[in-house]
Every structure is written in C-alpha cells, then in structure tokens.
Amino acid sequence: MDRRDMLELLNEVATGVTSPEDALAELHADTVSDLGYARIDNARGLRQGVSEVVYGAGKTADQIAGICHAMLGAGQRRILITRLDAEKRSLLPADLDLAYHEDAQLGIVGGIPEPDGNGTIVVACGGTSDLPVAEEAALTAEFLGNTVVRLYDVGVAGIHRLLAHADEIMHAHVVVAVAGMEGALPSVIGGLTAAPVIAVPTSIGYGANFGGVAALLAMLNSCASGVSVVNIDNGFGAGYQANAINHL
C-alpha cells in the first residue's frame, strides 16, 4: 500500500465509508510477511510513500510469483518488477495480470496511475542504444505517478539536437540524463537548467568503456554542479529518486 492508496483509505475513513478498525487491518502497519526466502516489508509504503519493488534478477519465477501474491494479499494494488527477462516473465502465472515492457525489462501489475507530481520529469538519453535504460527510468517514474517527457538520441556530438529541446529541459522539475560512452550528457544538461539532474551511466560502448565505468566516472566528475549519479544501468534508481523529488 503506497502513499496514494493510503490517502484514499484515509479519505474513506474520514467520510465514514470505511471504519477505523477495517482501515487499520488494511494498513498492515509494522508487519513483515516472512516467506522463508524473503521478508516482505509491508510497512514500507507508510515509511517511504512507495511500496516495496521486486528486483527480478537473482530470483526464480516461483519466488517472484510468491512475493507478488503476498503483496497483493497484503492489500498492495500495483507492483513493479524490475530486471525481469522475457524467459522468466513467460514462467509467471497468468493470474498476475502483468503488463510487460521488454525493452526496459519491467513488469507492471495493476497498471500505471494518473500522474500527481509537482512538475514534469524529462528523461533524456545520448543514443539509441541507451534506450532500454532510459525506458526503465521513464516507466518507473510513470508507475510512481509522474508525467514524463522523453528526449532520446540527443548525444553531445550533435549538440544542436539537444539545444533544440532546451526549453523542455529548462522547464523540467527534474531531469534524468542517461548516457553511455563518454557520459557527457549530464554535464551539458546541468549547465542549461536549475533543476536537479540525476545522471545514469549505461554500459553501452566497448573497449575502454569497461562496462559503463567510463561514463560513471565522467558523471561523478561533472563540471556542472547540480548533478548526482546512480549505479551503471540503474534506470530504476533514477526514476525512483526523480519521483521522490517530484513529490516533495
């Protein structure tokens, strides 16, 4: 149960639709569902405004399904599953009613809600090859209730492609800048806007890119000041923090 669901529940209590006792039972506050292989933190929505997200890598399809059922049983309405590859997705039970985004390797149960953030989130990426990570960020932000503007293939070697969208960048509430190779995009964007920039290095490239390390280091050393960085290929993390900033 996340921020949005709780607000709705409290409104029902306020209007008498739901009794305080029933509401309390639904809140599942402070409970942990212990599945043996996982302890689901049902109260995370209370603490952090966002329910636990399922990290699909390193879990079997059975474990993922078990966790999802436990979450739904505890009253959660929407579930995000990250790093879910197509093969594992095909092994999930049909009753989960999962929308699958193969490029971003994301599964979404319960659909994407109406956006209710303070502004728009721009997700920009340097090249076509960075698209999967950018989509992971964009879909995560949308899942959490944000309006997202996508600016793809605006790498710095053709700077006019980026400058053509300076307006959208300047009016964004948060910018997620995704880039592989030399990872220069966040620095240029950081110089164009007062909004915080979340930089996401991708593993796109070869040779001395070292699986994204080149872009990661570039972003950590950005000469633009309002830039912070998440892990290589961590589109989810960027979308998540952009949401946190956009819902303050």
Add this chain to the structure above:
Amino acid sequence: MDRRDMLELLNEVATGVTSPEDALAELHADTVSDLGYARIDNARGLRQGVSEVVYGAGKTADQIAGICHAMLGAGQRRILITRLDAEKRSLLPADLDLAYHEDAQLGIVGGIPEPDGNGTIVVACGGTSDLPVAEEAALTAEFLGNTVVRLYDVGVAGIHRLLAHADEIMHAHVVVAVAGMEGALPSVIGGLTAAPVIAVPTSIGYGANFGGVAALLAMLNSCASGVSVVNIDNGFGAGYQANAINHL
C-alpha cells in the same frame, strides 16, 4: 547575480524604484567576462538560479582575487570559494572581506542569507573524521539559502545513535549522508525516509578504502532506492544538489 538578487531587482522594477533600462544593465545577461585565464559566466544566475562558484584548487591566489573582483564588479553580492586552503586564503587581498571556514576549506564573501527553502536539509555523517566534508555540504547549503540540521558521528556500527534521530530524518526535505570507510550510512537512512538522499563518500579510512572508492562503490550499490551519489569528498556538490531540490 543569483535568483534572490534578481527577484529583488525585479521587485524594484515593478515598484518603479529601478527603471527597466538600469535593471537590464545590472542583469549582465549573456555577458562573459574574459580574464584570459578565465571566462566568467555572468548569466549563470539567470539560467540556473545560482551564480558561478569559484573552485579554489588549481588556481593561484591572484587568479581567485581577479575572478572575485570581476564578479563583484558585475553585480554579484555573495561569492562562495571552495577548496581554499589556509595558505592561499592568507594571500587573498583584505578588501574581499572573506569569512573563512578552515575545516570545510570554504571562503564566503558577502555572508550567508536568510534561508528561503521549502524545508530543512539534514546533513548526517558517520564519524568525526568525515566532519570537514559534511561541513562543506552544510555551509554550501546555508550559503544558498537553506536551513540545515547537522547530525554528526552517527555511524552504523552504533545504530542507536542514528535511530535516536529518526524523527529529524523523516521530516527532512532532503538528506545529505556523508560517510567514509564502508559507506553504509546512506543505505540505512534511505530506508527510513521518503526524502531523496544525496550520498557523499569521503576518503576517510586506509588500506582497501582506496581513497574513498570503497565508500563510493557501496553508495552506488545501495540497496535503498532513493539514493544518488556525488564524487568522493564532494560536499559542495551535495550541498548544491540539496539546494536545487529544496528550492523547486
């Protein structure tokens, strides 16, 4: 001239105290002061809400003084100089009227303004040795107009010291979490709050800490979701990003 100064100026125009022509002259929009060794970006305040900050390392005292005088001449009222060591500070001309914070290696011209951010910024650090970086973050945030709550020496090996301040953390608008050694502080804090957490690894430690790399990697791999990271020992960058978020 930063966001605050410009707002004041526009109010003066609105009330007739200053004519539009005089205001335009003061805005210095789109001008660059070319000192040969530096091109001062006088319009940065217009674009980003914060005027250019002087990075003291790798510049001579003469260059720093020259840049400051040019900025003041272009109408900037407050200047922040980072990475200013005590020896270089002693070589700056007295007329700069600089307040010097030795622990944080910061010089401030023009004083710290009244805070006008949306909420409070918590700056937490793991150990006494991380204090200089934490102070760099805290003073930067205060210089940019934010209320800062300091929580120092709350490392995770004595978790009760941190949990005793769970309340301040939960009510913060942004948290800057500074830690060396294993860099675990942002992960624990990230699990306690819905606010974005800016993590700052420090170079404190020895051996396999590799000048802060251990903490940097830990923070990039944080299992808590709302955490992004700045460069090692980059307290300034964290304070700057926290300000951007706190002024949206």
Add this chain to the structure above:
Amino acid sequence: MDRRDMLELLNEVATGVTSPEDALAELHADTVSDLGYARIDNARGLRQGVSEVVYGAGKTADQIAGICHAMLGAGQRRILITRLDAEKRSLLPADLDLAYHEDAQLGIVGGIPEPDGNGTIVVACGGTSDLPVAEEAALTAEFLGNTVVRLYDVGVAGIHRLLAHADEIMHAHVVVAVAGMEGALPSVIGGLTAAPVIAVPTSIGYGANFGGVAALLAMLNSCASGVSVVNIDNGFGAGYQANAINHL
C-alpha cells in the same frame, strides 16, 4: 578421518573394542594418496580436525569420483564437495550416495552429523539473491557439526527486519553475515554483538558492484571492529572458519 571419527576410534581403543595396531592402520597418518592428478592429504584430519574437502570446480566428474573413492577407502566417513554444478553432479557414480543441495551447489556424502559445537552459529543474509551463498555457509557449518540459525533477507534498507532478531544475534557464538550490493550488513551486526563476525561479500548486484568488489571493499572497511572477511561468494570458507571458532 576427522576430529569426530578419531575421538570415536580412540574411545574404541580405550575400551578394547579396537586394538592399537588396527587403530594405527585406520589412522592413515602421514600418508598421501597420489592419484596422479591429485595428492590426497589423508592426515589433514589429524592436523586440522577437518578432513580434506573436495573443491568441485575445475575438476572433471571422473576426478571427483576418484578422489571420493580414495578418501572413503582411506576410512573417511563423510565428504563435502563444493562448487558442484548440477550437470557434473549428474555424471557422478550412483554408489557415492550423495545428497545434493542445488541452491548451494554442495554435495554431501555420508550425511550431516549431530552438532557438537560450543554455541550456535547465526547465518544472516541481506537479500533473497544472496541465499545460495548463505546456504553454502550454513550447510558447511552443519556438515562440520554445528547448530545453525538462518536469518535471511534482513538487509539494512529495512533495518527493523534485522533489529527484530537482535536477540538471536546477541546470543550467537559466531555470526556469518552474507551480503551483496553495498555490503553493509556486517557493520550493523558487528555493532550489535560481542561475537566475531565473518563477513561474506556476494557477487549479487550489477554495474559498479564489479562482481562483488563493492561489497568486499565495504566489509574490509567496516567501521565495526570485530569483523573479518572471506573471498567473494566464499560461503564455504565462512562456514569453515565459523566451525573452527565454535569448536575451540
């Protein structure tokens, strides 16, 4: 022949059930079985209390079977085979009577004995994905005669899940703390107990986790004092040392 077997044998000598001559023959002291591709150290049990363990990776199924048969022939009653993948296990001869634990990639010949250690060993891990390494540690410790308490999915981003088990941690004789990503678990546990903590970094994660290096460095730099570290994914090594400590 390990510590336990030798004690039993010496009791038989003391009670006249076995003659000293027969016992000597069974001890195989100072003998090495040379199989060409391997020299089995039959006297290791005498020196170290634990017989040689078979490292399955990099050996063919035939080599593993040959080594096991030689060990059984030399009087060893229980054999532990580590890093044994399912395919290689399927190629082992049926007469070995092997119990196979696929998650931990362990094969056990001769079963798990009654525990006879001084206290309990807690094996804790941060997330569901760390479970295989944690199981390798837990099963190794059980194979060597220890009582093991498993605390899985107690990562630091939901610190209350760990604190709920503070009691078991405080009463443990040794704690094995297994974690990937930022590897912060041993630091927090190390602050809660006087018992030695053996930290095991796992390769779980992506990007800048560098196959477990992030967690390894974090653990080596732990700000908690009673923490020592084994190799990445080395659940066996942690279980082995925990046993050594628990049998002092």
Add this chain to the structure above:
Amino acid sequence: MDRRDMLELLNEVATGVTSPEDALAELHADTVSDLGYARIDNARGLRQGVSEVVYGAGKTADQIAGICHAMLGAGQRRILITRLDAEKRSLLPADLDLAYHEDAQLGIVGGIPEPDGNGTIVVACGGTSDLPVAEEAALTAEFLGNTVVRLYDVGVAGIHRLLAHADEIMHAHVVVAVAGMEGALPSVIGGLTAAPVIAVPTSIGYGANFGGVAALLAMLNSCASGVSVVNIDNGFGAGYQANAINHL
C-alpha cells in the same frame, strides 16, 4: 566500562559494597556523550564487552583529548588510541597519563590488564618491515586481556624458520598472520593448525604490490580453509577479532 569492569562492579553489588542505585549510575547504560564533533557510545561495553576505541587519524589532538576525558568521566578505566602519530601524541595533555608505543602508533591510557582469555594468541609476521602492524595487533590483544606469543620474521621464503615454531602455532587458540609482499604466510600457517587464522595484509613492498593489494588478494584467495582477512595494515582489527574469539 568494559566486560571486566562491569563484572567487578556487579560483584561489588552482590557483596553489598556498592548499592544498586550507585551501580546503575556508574553503568551509564544507553547514554551517549555528545561532544558536537563526536557522540561517545558509552554503552558499547554493555553490548560488545569492549569499550569504544579512539581512532586517532583524522582527529585533532584536542578532539582526542576531549573524547578521552569524556570517557574517563563516564567511568572507563582504560583507553586505547590507534593511529596516533608521534607529533599528535606530543600535543596531548600530560594528565592523560598515556603510554605510547611508537612502532605500533598506539597510545594506551590506564595500562594493560592481566590476561583472562581462554588460550594464547600467536602473532606471526613475514618480515622485519611488517613489525609495526604486527605490534599493533599484539598490543591490541594484550590491551584487551590476552596472552600473546610473537613470532616475527618467519616469511615463507625460508620455510624452516616457520616450521621451527610449528608447535607454538598448533597450540595457539587463534593465530594472527601478518605479511606484506606476496602475503603467503597465512596459507602456510592455515595448513598447520586447526585454529582460526586472522590474516593481515601489510602495505610493505613496492611496485606491483600496490600498497598492500597484492597481499590482500593473496590472503582472500588462500587455499587454506580457516583463514579470514582484515583490511590492509589493520593490525588493530586483527587483534580485536582475535580477542573476541579468545574470550568466547
């Protein structure tokens, strides 16, 4: 107040020498002394059996003195200060009554107690140059109440020097093995004893030793099973862990 002091205090209560009320006041349980730059965890002795140790690097002499006075004021009788260089030591106030060990860079307030551990701790090192780290380990263990046997300059390139002491190694309760360069000492020792071996890589060497990384990696990859590792040059951590094991 550590394990030893508390036991004494409880005996005084049991015999009526001290009233329960006075004892409670002395225990300082759950209190934290907040000095601004440091929060002293006075209850650490209750939780971990060992009081907080002062890490001298990165603290000023004034901060160290302040922390020591606060600890003494809170009833602690003995204080260990690590990484205390000779210059900083000379700036500490005389009333601290500090015994200083320059080779190990340790300061000890209140003297070394009678040993009360279960067995002996062997501290072995490979070469003369590793001596400072070995001494840090040995003195830490003695400070915490252990009997220490020193075996110095027993590197593996002259294996007979080590084998001449096989007896002491086999009868140790714990072995701390300190080595720089190729860091092979713990592997050879680990093959000679059933006791747990705590390996300490040192930064001694040049070129491709990379400040101790060569020895660190060797120790993490030890082919002997009962070996765990602490940070480079972390003699303190090894002595601390050896004490924990020796007092179970």
Add this chain to the structure above:
Amino acid sequence: MDRRDMLELLNEVATGVTSPEDALAELHADTVSDLGYARIDNARGLRQGVSEVVYGAGKTADQIAGICHAMLGAGQRRILITRLDAEKRSLLPADLDLAYHEDAQLGIVGGIPEPDGNGTIVVACGGTSDLPVAEEAALTAEFLGNTVVRLYDVGVAGIHRLLAHADEIMHAHVVVAVAGMEGALPSVIGGLTAAPVIAVPTSIGYGANFGGVAALLAMLNSCASGVSVVNIDNGFGAGYQANAINHL
C-alpha cells in the same frame, strides 16, 4: 637539425653558399652522440622532421645541460626541454640562453621560429586549472612552427562560451582539446568540425577522477568520431601530433 634547418642548408648547397661536403658534415646523418647516460639521436631530424626533444623529468640538471650542449654542438639550433621544473631550471648553466615558461614547465633554447604550417591549430581547454597543460601543447606547437589560437575556459557546463567560438573551431586545421574532470570537451568540439581533434586528458579534479583517468576514459569513448587521445597531461604529445598533421 630539424626540417626547417635542413631545408635552409639544402638551399645553401643549391646556391653554392655551402659545399656538399660541408653540408654532409653538418647533417650528422646516422650519428649517435653517446654520452654514457644518453645516446642522442642526431639523425632524428632527417627521419622525422623534428629534432630530439629533451624530457626533463628523471634527468639531473647536469644531464640536461650535457645533452643540450651535445645537441648544439651537433648543429641543432633550437631545443625544447619539457617537464622542467623551476628548481632544476635554476641549476642549468646560463650559457644555454633558455627561455623558461613556468606554467607549462617548458624551457626553449634558440627561440620560437616563424610559423610555416598549413593552417591554424586551435588549443582549447575546459577550465582555468587545465591551463598549464594547454600551454604545454600551445608552446610546443609554436616551437615547431605553427600558428596557435588559444580558447581557454570554455568547458561544456557553460556551452555558450564554447559555441561563441564555433567559427574559430570550424576553420582550424587541427584542434587540441584539453580537459580534466569529465573530459567532455573533445566530444562537443568533435561534433562541430571536420578537422582532426587531439584530446588531452588532464589530472585536474579530485576523488573519482583518479588523476585524470576519468577524463582519459571519457575521451577514448568519445561519441564523436574524429577524436584521438594522448596520455594524461601530455600537452607536449598533443602539440607534437598537431604539428605533424599541420605540416603534411
């Protein structure tokens, strides 16, 4: 004797001012001056068009002086000494008649000649702190006979400062792009011009810049195609390569 000197000499032969025999003696073709500690390659000018340059680091002042005197004795008219720090320069004999550029740590004997390259070389750098490396490149190129246009402090975080000089960049024959921190400058410049871009990473920055590695990797992974890279801080190498291209 370099390209220029040889051309002059050959003209003298053609016009009878110098006899072929005397010219041959002056050419010193295929001779090596063996000073014991150095073998001066007098024929390098014949093979490569540029005489040997003296790398000052790791040589004593006496060795540098000896090499210079041997070169002058062998007919060389101009000598470039790189990595010559101020202290070593002060120890050189006065008769060398050296012009010293402290910022670039360059000594020049015999002055800078008239430029005779095919076009202009633009030397651009990101920040004031990169100036010493940029000057090393610019002065090297001038020493070798090129017209140099300096564009300093045009980092990508204020992209308009760079775009204001797009014209000079587009009309350059070669561009040397010098940058520290995230090293993005060559990528942006590479997208603006058809000329080859020689990228020079500098060690300017801190933390995860790792002494210039961040910028180096960024430049090797540039998404702009016409970019090649020299060693960190190797302004000399860039100036030399730019000269080779500008004199084809």
Add this chain to the structure above:
Amino acid sequence: MDRRDMLELLNEVATGVTSPEDALAELHADTVSDLGYARIDNARGLRQGVSEVVYGAGKTADQIAGICHAMLGAGQRRILITRLDAEKRSLLPADLDLAYHEDAQLGIVGGIPEPDGNGTIVVACGGTSDLPVAEEAALTAEFLGNTVVRLYDVGVAGIHRLLAHADEIMHAHVVVAVAGMEGALPSVIGGLTAAPVIAVPTSIGYGANFGGVAALLAMLNSCASGVSVVNIDNGFGAGYQANAINHL
C-alpha cells in the same frame, strides 16, 4: 550527403544543371529526422564532411534498416554500418543492397568511391589475430575516399618484417598502427616516420592483457612522439581520423 556529394551538387548548381531551390531541398541542412528511437543528423555532412555512420551494436535489425532508409530518403548515397554481426546482417532487408565484410563486421551500402585523399594511408598490424580490427580501419578509410596500403603481421618480435617495409611507412601520409598484446608497434613505427601515427589497441591476448588494456596503456605511454590513440578495437575511429587528416 557528404563532402563529395555536396561538391558534386554545387557543381551542378554552378553549371545550371540543378536550380538553387532544388539544391537547397536536397541539402536537408539543419534537419533532423526523428524516428523516435533515433534522431538522424542530416546536416552532419555539411558540418563535418562525412555523413552519419550507423553504429550497429545495441541496435535491432529493424532499427538499422529504418535508419538506413531514412538516410537514403534524405539523399545520402553511401552508408557505412559498423559492428554489424553476421546474424543481424542476415535480418536486414534485401533492398538495402549491402556489401558485407564479415572479418571487419562492416556493412557498406552504395559501394566504395574513388580515392581523393592527399596521400596514402598505411594500415599496419602486429599479428594475424589483429586482422579484423585492421580491416575495420582499412575499409573505413577506403569508404571515405582514401588509398590504403595494408601491412599485416609485422609485429615487433620479428623486427625485420617491419623494417622490410620502412619505405612504405616513411612515404605514408598517415599510419594506422594496430596491435594487441604488448602494443609496441606504434612506438617502433613512430620512430621511423614524420607522419602522424594513429594507434589502435586490440583486445587480442589473454591473462594480464585485460581485454586490450595492456596494449592501450603501452600506446598512451609511447616513447615515440607523434602517436595518438583511439579506443580498444576501434578500427573505425582510426580509419575515420586518418581520413580527416588525409583530406585536410
């Protein structure tokens, strides 16, 4: 539309074959074809003399086909596709009329033009295993209109094989030197010629070659002065810059 096409078009305008209006329409200046997953920079030929090249890795066959069709639609006559593996190539539509070079993983649409560069480009490589990268460089240079001389398997361990071709090297306008393992080829070649040398490290080798890092570092540290370096295995980048130099 690249340099060559544009020149032809302008000639047509000059001779009245094409009207200025039609020419303008064909130039597609300043237009960007936005395909959603890619923004094609149609004006790159105007700015850089070379049209955009398609980087095949990380793109689907459908995306590659879409981009090619858009480029052809915008008037481009020849397209180079790099990093195109055989499987992806087999999925491209037949109407693209692609010539495929499997060793170099290059696809070429529209054929290779007559060379029109200033001199020859020598592409040399150390061993047979470096051939794919050398071919990528050679074919790229030929695609862009250059005469290429191939010198393969001339590694430095049999220096006479290289010296036998000293003549071709000395008369080259540019040399591309491709080598794996210890990467010494560019240093030896750099000492033989006045022409600029573009060094390409390859990932050929094993163990401590670290995927080409050994060769990369060797090349960056070349003691020969006129050497600059591109990314590991980046034959394309070297061919591209060699073309830029050869067309100045």
Add this chain to the structure above:
Amino acid sequence: MDRRDMLELLNEVATGVTSPEDALAELHADTVSDLGYARIDNARGLRQGVSEVVYGAGKTADQIAGICHAMLGAGQRRILITRLDAEKRSLLPADLDLAYHEDAQLGIVGGIPEPDGNGTIVVACGGTSDLPVAEEAALTAEFLGNTVVRLYDVGVAGIHRLLAHADEIMHAHVVVAVAGMEGALPSVIGGLTAAPVIAVPTSIGYGANFGGVAALLAMLNSCASGVSVVNIDNGFGAGYQANAINHL
C-alpha cells in the same frame, strides 16, 4: 628449421652428404613466407634456435593449416600449435598428422624429440585445477627437447606434500611453478633451490582472484629472490623460457 635440425644439416655438409648449395637452399635464411594474413618468419630458427610457434587462438582452422603447410614446405620438421581448442582441431586437415593434447590445448606435428638439455626441468603445480596450464608448460618443454619432472597438487596449504619432493626441486636445472588462488608456490620453492624459478599464475579461483590477478601479483611480489613471472595461464611461455635456460 630449429637448432637441432640445423645442427644435423651442418653435420651433413661437413660429411659431404649435402652440398653447401643445397644446404643454403634448405636454410631459407632471411626469407619470410607472406600468406597475406601471416608473414612466416622462416629464419627465426637461425636467430633464436626455436622455429616459429603457431598461436592457435584468434586464427581460423584454415589459417592454421595454411601456416603449417607453409612451414613444412619451408623444411620445418616439427610444429607446435598452442591454444588449439578441440573444435578447431577437428577442422584441421588429416594430412597434418597432429598429436593433440586436449588438457593442454596443444597440437604437435612431427612428434617430440629426444631430450638434449643440460639438466631436468621440474614443473610443479599447486592444485589439480592448475593441471592444464602445467601440462602446457611441460609439453612445450618436452617438444623443445627437455627432460621434464612433473610434481602436481603440491600446494602450500599442505606443505609436507611439497617438502617430500625437496630433493627433486633442489636438483632441477630450472623450476616452473604453476599456481592459482594465492600463488604462493613459487615463493616457497624459490626458498628451497638455487635454480631459477619461472612462475606461472593461473586463472583458477573465483571472486577476488580476478582471473588470475591475485596469483600474478603475489608472484611479482615474491619474497624469494630468484623468481620471474610470465603472463596468466601462459604455460607455453614458461616452458619456452625454461628451455632457453636449459640449453645455454
């Protein structure tokens, strides 16, 4: 044609069996067979005493066959092919008459000659998993005419297994010491013998062994003096140098 063949040929000339003219023709001195993809250095036997060896990795089966046929055509009697995997070997033409050693991934044409070295070469390895690399070294040495003594599975964690063979080690002319994991074997052997020790790190291990880097660094930092090192898994290089030493 290698040292041995040439000696035989010269003897035939001395005894009139072969005329000087025919012998000259057979020597192929200074000739290079240019196959396009390879330049075979037929005179290497004259210069180095050992004919060129074929490195199988990165070459196609067709290229390998072509090179072998050219070598045989140029009079070479025995050919060694390294890094030849089983699949590629199956694609080689039958007429090559190749003996294949799968464990060592070696193919040998023309058989192994009688040994004619000055002494014996000991090849020792730490564990069963290092056997393939040790066999590559041993077979290379035998192919080049040396007597080899194999000591396998004598790792330092069971030091008595090694000491039991101290005699063979002390009487060796050269020792090749092969080890993965912590790579300590060469240090211990180096302390037992006056003969030169060639150390070969293997990639055996996991986690922080980093594909053999741990063993490599340990060997480079060996505290024993007469140890030099070849590349990770480079059994061939060690066998080759051992042969050079054994034939001085």
Add this chain to the structure above:
Amino acid sequence: MDRRDMLELLNEVATGVTSPEDALAELHADTVSDLGYARIDNARGLRQGVSEVVYGAGKTADQIAGICHAMLGAGQRRILITRLDAEKRSLLPADLDLAYHEDAQLGIVGGIPEPDGNGTIVVACGGTSDLPVAEEAALTAEFLGNTVVRLYDVGVAGIHRLLAHADEIMHAHVVVAVAGMEGALPSVIGGLTAAPVIAVPTSIGYGANFGGVAALLAMLNSCASGVSVVNIDNGFGAGYQANAINHL
C-alpha cells in the same frame, strides 16, 4: 657464506689448511641468528648459493647495522644492501666499510668479486631515466660474480640505436631489459636472441603509466616468447635471476 666462500673453505679442508671441525663451525649450517626484529637465515648460502641480501627499505639504520654485524660475525664476507637511501646510509656506522652507489641506492660491504659466470649478462635500458633501475640490476649481477655489458638509452623509438648493438645482444648468456613508458624493449630484444630475457618494468613516465603498470603489462604480454618479468623497479630481482641462470 655464499657459494664462492664455501668452495674456498672446502678446498682448505681438502688441502688440510682447515680442519673439518673448524670448517663445520664456520659453515653455521642450519643456524638462524634471532635478533628479535629479524631472524637471519645463515644457511641460505648452503641452500641457494647466495647469502641473504638486506632489503634496506622499511628498516631503521640501527636494524640494518645490527643485521650486517650479525652476518659478518657469522662468517659472511660480502653483503649487499638494497633500497638504501642516502640519508639512511649516512646513519650507518663507519666500521661497516660500505661502498655506496647512490644512483642504484645500493650499499656493498666487502667489495665486488672476480666474475666466474658462464657468459656475459647484457643489461639494456630504454632511456636515461631508467638508469637507476638498470644500475641496480647491473651492480647486483656484478656483486654475485658476473661480467656485465651495459647498453643504456636504446629505446625502441630510435630502433637503430638498439640494432647497432645486435651483436652484443645475440652473444649474451642472459639479457636484462629495463624499460618504463610502453615497455617495448624486451619484445624487440626477445626477437633478436636465443638467450632468456628478464624484463624489468620501471615506474618512469606519467599519467596512464600508473607507476610502471603500463610497462609491466606490456612485458607480461610480450609477443616474443623467451621473456619473463620481475616486479616494477626490481632491478635487484632481475640481476639475481640473471646470476642464477649464468651460474647453472
């Protein structure tokens, strides 16, 4: 007492000059002089033919003097002290009668003996800056009884300087090849000779040479076959290994 001394002693016994009993006393076989901070391995000469060498770094002048006196007392006639800086040397007692070589940082007690090796050892180095390491190798070899030919400043960028000495290289018994920067010298030399080549990387260079790592990797990946490598700057190790080979 080394090989040479022992031979002399045995000759005295054979001729009755010394009695067997006196000889035995002088041999000090199997004794270890325990100085507390060092255990001198007096029998090393018996085992390895070379007495223990004193590694000066990390030892105080007092410790060095103590060790030397103990060695002299145990009958050793010549002592080599490595890594002895000028300051520490000035603190050694005058009675040691030490010859000091500042460039190589070597101290020699007892002088250099007549050479008695099988052939000559060539020590070659790339540049003047590598001279200290080359001298450490050359002097070590001379101290151990070898004839040394020095070839300095023969780097591969002026390959003719090296080829001019091909003769000396081809006739050497062993070659020590010392180089910094790209470390290509051993590869070129290895292709010119049948003798074993010991490669020594030096830390000379800057930027991406990473303190000698670039040269080290190049040497480990040498495409010439008879090359093995010692640690960065380890001239002593190379001289020692060359001696072992030259005295077989």
